[in-house]
Amino acid sequence: MRFDVIIIGGGLSGLTAGIALAEAGKDVALVSAGQSTLHFGSGSLDLLGCDDKGNDIYKPIDAIATLGEKHPYNKLEDVSGLAGVAKQLLERAGIATTGDANVNHWRITPIGGLMPTWLSMEGMAIVQDPDQMPWKRVALVNIANYLDFPTKFLAAGLRERGVQVDVKAVTVPQLAQLRKSPTEMRSTNIAKVIESNDIINDIADKINSITGEGYDMVLLPAVLGVASSENSKKLLSLIKMPASYVATLPPSVTGVRLQTQLRKRFNSLGGSFFPGDQVIEGVFENNVLKGVKTAKLDGTTLEADNFILATGSFMSRGLKADYDHIYEPALGVDVDDMGLDRKTWAKIDVNEAQPYMEMGVKTDEKLRCLRNGTAINNLYAVGSILSGHNSIKLLDAAGVDMLTALQVANNIIK
Amino acid sequence: MATETQTQNVSVNNFEQCLKCSICTVYCPVSAVTPEYPGPKQAGPDAERYRMKNKAFFDDALKMCLNCKRCEVACPNDVHIGDIIQAARIKYNTHRPKLRDMMLANTDFVGTMASPFAAIANPILKLKPMKAVLHGVMAIDKHRTFPDYSSRKFESWFKKNAAALQDKFNKHVSYFHGCYVNYNYPQLGVDFVNVMNAVGYGVHLLEKEKCCGVALIANGMPKQAKRQGEVNMTSMRKAIAQGHQVLTTSSTCTFTMRDEYDHLLGIDNHDVRDSISLATRFLYQLIEKGEIKLAFREDFKKRVAYHSACHMERMGWVPYSTRLLRMIPGIDFVMLESQCCGISGTYGFKKENYERSQAIGKGLFDQIKEVNPDCVATDCETCKWQIEMSTGTPVMNPISIIAEALDVEKTRELNKQ
Numbered sequence: 001m002r003f004d005v006i007i008i009g010g011g012l013s014g015l016t017a018g019i020a021l022a023e024a025g026k027d028v029a030l031v032s033a034g035q036s037t038l039h040f041g042s043g044s045l046d047l048l049g050c051d052d053k054g055n056d057i058y059k060p061i062d063a064i065a066t067l068g069e070k071h072p073y074n075k076l077e078d079v080s081g082l083a084g085v086a087k088q089l090l091e092r093a094g095i096a097t098t099g100d101a102n103v104n105h106w107r108i109t110p111i112g113g114l115m116p117t118w119l120s121m122e123g124m125a126i127v128q129d130p131d132q133m134p135w136k137r138v139a140l141v142n143i144a145n146y147l148d149f150p151t152k153f154l155a156a157g158l159r160e161r162g163v164q165v166d167v168k169a170v171t172v173p174q175l176a177q178l179r180k181s182p183t184e185m186r187s188t189n190i191a192k193v194i195e196s197n198d199i200i201n202d203i204a205d206k207i208n209s210i211t212g213e214g215y216d217m218v219l220l221p222a223v224l225g226v227a228s229s230e231n232s233k234k235l236l237s238l239i240k241m242p243a244s245y246v247a248t249l250p251p252s253v254t255g256v257r258l259q260t261q262l263r264k265r266f267n268s269l270g271g272s273f274f275p276g277d278q279v280i281e282g283v284f285e286n287n288v289l290k291g292v293k294t295a296k297l298d299g300t301t302l303e304a305d306n307f308i309l310a311t312g313s314f315m316s317r318g319l320k321a322d323y324d325h326i327y328e329p330a331l332g333v334d335v336d337d338m339g340l341d342r343k344t345w346a347k348i349d350v351n352e353a354q355p356y357m358e359m360g361v362k363t364d365e366k367l368r369c370l371r372n373g374t375a376i377n378n379l380y381a382v383g384s385i386l387s388g389h390n391s392i393k394l395l396d397a398a399g400v401d402m403l404t405a406l407q408v409a410n411n412i413i414k
Numbered sequence: 415m416a417t418e419t420q421t422q423n424v425s426v427n428n429f430e431q432c433l434k435c436s437i438c439t440v441y442c443p444v445s446a447v448t449p450e451y452p453g454p455k456q457a458g459p460d461a462e463r464y465r466m467k468n469k470a471f472f473d474d475a476l477k478m479c480l481n482c483k484r485c486e487v488a489c490p491n492d493v494h495i496g497d498i499i500q501a502a503r504i505k506y507n508t509h510r511p512k513l514r515d516m517m518l519a520n521t522d523f524v525g526t527m528a529s530p531f532a533a534i535a536n537p538i539l540k541l542k543p544m545k546a547v548l549h550g551v552m553a554i555d556k557h558r559t560f561p562d563y564s565s566r567k568f569e570s571w572f573k574k575n576a577a578a579l580q581d582k583f584n585k586h587v588s589y590f591h592g593c594y595v596n597y598n599y600p601q602l603g604v605d606f607v608n609v610m611n612a613v614g615y616g617v618h619l620l621e622k623e624k625c626c627g628v629a630l631i632a633n634g635m636p637k638q639a640k641r642q643g644e645v646n647m648t649s650m651r652k653a654i655a656q657g658h659q660v661l662t663t664s665s666t667c668t669f670t671m672r673d674e675y676d677h678l679l680g681i682d683n684h685d686v687r688d689s690i691s692l693a694t695r696f697l698y699q700l701i702e703k704g705e706i707k708l709a710f711r712e713d714f715k716k717r718v719a720y721h722s723a724c725h726m727e728r729m730g731w732v733p734y735s736t737r738l739l740r741m742i743p744g745i746d747f748v749m750l751e752s753q754c755c756g757i758s759g760t761y762g763f764k765k766e767n768y769e770r771s772q773a774i775g776k777g778l779f780d781q782i783k784e785v786n787p788d789c790v791a792t793d794c795e796t797c798k799w800q801i802e803m804s805t806g807t808p809v810m811n812p813i814s815i816i817a818e819a820l821d822v823e824k825t826r827e828l829n830k831q
Contacts, residue, residue: 001702001737029733034490035437180449181475183456186439192446196773226440251440267749275752276487277730296730298688299699316490 002303003029003272005412006292008279008330009310009318011036013383013401015262017308019089020409022269029302030271031294033278037316037384041255042247043222044107044126045097045402047083047118048073049395052353056116056130060399061101070358070388072400075367076407086402087119093265094228095258096122106130108219108246111150112157118399121254123232125219125244130161135217137164139241141207142221144171145179148187148249149221166215170206172199187253190223195231200224204238211241218243222254229257282307282331282379284371289379292331306378306412309333309361309369310405313384313391319359321345326359333369333379334362336387353393360387367408380408427494427501427677432459438485438495443754444478447773451478454485457502458495465502472506478770479503480758481632482724497677504636504678511634514552518760519633522625525563525597532565555768561598561799568600572619576607583616587696588653588660590646592667593625594795605817606663606693612822613697613706614829618658620649626667629760631678640679646671647686654689661693663813665793666759668692669725692793694812695734701741708816709824714744718815719787721778721801722752723794735793735812742819748785753778757800772804779804791815 005021007014010032018030048060048067057063061080064073073079083101090097097119099105104116106127114130127134138158142149155165174197178185194200211218222245225232236243247254263273277296282289291301311318311330320329326337326345337345337359345356363386364375371379383401384391391397425431438454439445445453452461457476464471476499485495517524528535538544539560549556568591580586587610595603607617624646627639650660662668672690675681700706718739722732732752740747756775761767782790782805790801790809798809810818 001733034492035441035488036490039435039437039440177449181445181452181456183460184439184445184449184451184453186436186453188440189446196447196776251436256440264751267751272733272736274730274733276727278492294730297733300702300734 001029001297001300003027004304005306005308006031006302006304007308007310008292009312009316009383010263010273010275011310011312011316011383011401012038012258012262012398013405014308014310015259015266016086016089016402017310017382017405017409018266018271019093019262019269020406021412022266022271024409024413026412028266028271029274029304030266031274031277031279031292031302033311033317034276036259037312038255038259039252040250041252041258042107042109042115042117043124043245043252043254044117044120045398046116046395047101047104047399049104049116050393052393054393056104058104058116059102060104060118068388072367072386072388072404075363075365076403077410079403082403082406083118083399085406089406090119093261095261096229098122098126108154108157110148110247110249111153112155114161116395121258122229123236123245124222124254125217125246133158133161133163135163137215138166139211139215139218140165140167141211141218142167142169143175143190143223144169145176146185146190146221146223149246150249154219154246168210170203170210172202172206174199186251187221187223187248188226188251188256191226191253194224195226200231200235201238204235208240211239215241217241219246220244221246221248222252223248224253226253226256227260279330284376287374287377289331289376306380308408309379309381309385310383311385313360314356316384318385321356326356328361328385331369331371331379333371333376333381334373336360336362353390357390357392358388361385362387366411367404380411382408427497428492429459429462429494429498431491432493433491434460435490437488437490441484441488443482443484443756443774444480444770447770448478451475454479454495454499458485458498459493462498462502465506469506472502474509476503477507480724480754480761480774482754482758483728484724484754487727494677500631500678503634504631507634509634512553514554514764515633515760516635517552518554518763519629519635520625521593521629522596525593528563529565529567529597532563536562549765553765554763555765557768558763559803561594563597564600566600568596568603569619571600571604572607576617579611580616580618583611583614585614586616586618586656586658588618588620588650588658590620590623590650590660590662590667590671590690592662592664592795594664599795602663602811602814605811605814606661608822609693609697609813609817609820612820612825612829613700613708618653620646620660621652622649626670627679628666628670628674631670631674632759632761636679640681643671643675643679643681647675647681647683650686650690654686659696660690661696662690663693663793663811664795665692665723665726665729665731666796669729672729692731692734694738694793695731697816698734698738701738707825707828708741709821709828710742710744710819711821712744714742714819715746716744716789716815716819717746717748717787718789718791719748719750719782719785721750721755721790721792721797723792723797724754724758726793727752735791739791739812739815742816744819748787750778750781750785750790755797755800757796759796762800771800775800775804782807789815
């Protein structure tokens with residue numbers, strides 16, 4: 001089977017590259033081994049949130065100029081320009097966001113912290129300045145018995161910042177039913193129950209009846225809008241007070257929506273999405289990748305002019321570790337293990353910066369993968385699989401995913 | 415030493431690999447509409463730990479699982495969640511199947527009985543009083559209509575009209591037609607024979623074919639399923655020994671014989687598996703290798719929406735059927751968002767599952783109505799019943815669409831050796 005470009009990995013980076021290339025008229029196939037880490041998403045996308053000492057960054061574009069030389073942002077031609085393109089790409093996929101790359105805003109984590117971020121999906125609660133909370137009195141309204149929205153932590157976090165918080169809960173019979181299997185009262189099931197029973201009005205009435213006057217913000221768990229933002233917007237519009245959503249513990253409805261809408265956009269552009277399959281081998285000839293073989297399409301080689309490796313880091317199985325080495329399992333491209341031996345891959349204190357987080361595949365200045373020390377002419381890597389940064393400490397995961405994907409799409413289109 | 419212990423510590427169905435991330439729950443069609451169902455993570459890898467300690471932890475709610483395997487497609491860590499659930503049902507379920515379930519599961523026995531009486535059976539099965547009896551006594555939902563039984567079985571058609579013509583070809587395949595083609599819709603088998611003959615392949619039936627057993631597995635009759643599977647494997651081995659590939663026109667039969675035989679029934683199929691293929695895949699691969707060519711009628715025009723049947727998606731073979739269909743110049747092809755239609759074979763026929771079945775499929779039916787195609791294409795026969803009943807849109811197997819679009823004379827010319 002022949003395509004112009006084959007992308008390996010169906011998360012944020014793979015889909016971004018796929019959409020950008022399909023928009024440019026390329027025939028793109030995307031092979032995805034299981035669903036992506038977007039399912040743990042926060043409803044926001046980070047570009048660069050913290051410096052290497054853990055201090056919040058206010059102006060990410062300015063701060064990017066000071067990053068160490070190994071950071072993947074150094075391989076982008078125009079960070080600021082690409083960040084604008086990324087926001088527009090999301091918009092065309094039906095994902096409206098607030099925020100821009102010059103100035104961070106802050107999102108509220110499910111356990112009540114504030115984190116600097118770049119773009120937030122519409123309807124998410126955001127704070128422009130962490131030293132100046134925009135609300136005096138907040139109603140924190142959960143769905144009764146929904147456990148993935150830890151209101152005690154959330155309230156404590158907000159109170160620490162001087163906000164007066166009243167914790168409340170609402171329910172309707174259809175949602176109370178969900179507790180029949182306590183393990184299944186999950187964000188996405190709540191969303192599906194609300195949407196398929198058309199009970200948004202009932203829930204809004206309940207919220208209105210217990211919040212009354214006197215709150216300057218009603219905060220709700222982000223449990224609406226799996227397929228689009230239509231219903232999540234509708235609920236906010238029906239609440240009499242200003243209202244917005246806070247991310248829940250996984251699975252994340254906003255993350256699933258992001259994944260779904262990007263995939264739909266990719267499909268609508270004529271892209272071919274192969275779910276539940278896995279690239280297991282590359283067919284190399286000199287310094288060119290001719291094709292890839294997958295676990296399911298046995299007997300068929302997927303061929304293309306260009307390939308993009310977007311399989312993510314250890315968590316997504318884009319990188320693997322065994323007893324003596326770190327490796328990239330799909331194509332066997334070179335991995336930068338920073339010259340560390342096994343004993344120093346990880347630090348005992350889980351909160352410390354973990355050295356293995358900076359490991360990833362080696363790439364040249366055009367983000368092309370190396371194999372046995374030589375660049376492969378038509379194989380690029382994008383997203384979390386790239387070496388040279390710690391996305392947990394720097395809060396730069398979504399930015400690296402989207403911006404490297406857009407850069408590689410540009411490199412291929414040229 | 416440590417290396418050996420760890421690398422050899424592979425758990426059955428990969429269940430130790432479960433990260434508890436809950437992504438499977440997001441994609442479970444049942445969990446979303448049935449609060450009583452414990453969901454794939456809980457029903458699968460989580461509860462398996464308990465069941466391994468004590469079988470009393472087996473929960474009857476597991477029978478609500480459709481075995482659609484969408485949890486497995488979604489799992490980022492390759493845990494065979496659906497297999498864990500089905501294996502638990504086989505291992506721990508102590509209930510004997512009801513008469514109704516036995517009847518639904520024995521598709522080939524019931525088909526054999528009904529076919530000679532098709533002229534009588536079809537209208538009777540559609541009558542309201544009969545449906546009321548089935549609904550009340552047998553717990554087969556009154557909204558369902560049994561697919562028509564054909565008055566002539568595919569096998570009879572083949573023996574009378576096609577068998578003698580097959581030996582003149584230079585290349586040959588065997589055909590596992592399945593119960594649906596044999597008893598309900600022989601036309602699909604006829605279409606298959608016509609397409610294969612046009613590209614220069616002779617078609618042969620297996621020495622002995624039994625129902626693949628998917629309905630037996632689903633209805634708690636694994637022993638009978640295993641017996642039937644062994645018969646199929648024996649026949650297929652003989653066909654393979656003659657150099658035949660064994661082709662099917664049903665994604666679920668294919669999936670069952672290639673994967674479930676080994677994973678759930680313990681049938682050793684390793685020497686047969688790679689020779690069982692779906693007809694669309696076989697054709698696509700030959701076209702790609704340049705070994706055959708298809709020529710299509712210029713006057714063929716059709717707006718076709720493709721539905722990814724669950725087991726087709728699990729096999730990862732959707733691209734073969736869709737890329738084959740897209741070769742037809744007159745096709746206006748629309749890819750539907752992949753989701754379960756809700757029927758899951760015999761599941762949706764049961765009274766207790768009807769509402770759930772329709773709720774699961776609703777998103778798909780809405781999509782089809784919006785796309786408004788001339789027909790829906792899918793590789794699964796039970797999806798066909800469900801979609802036709804729920805949307806009124808005709809549903810065709812890709813092979814039937816190819817047969818309809820094919821310029822047979824030209825194709826024969828192109829493939830003459």
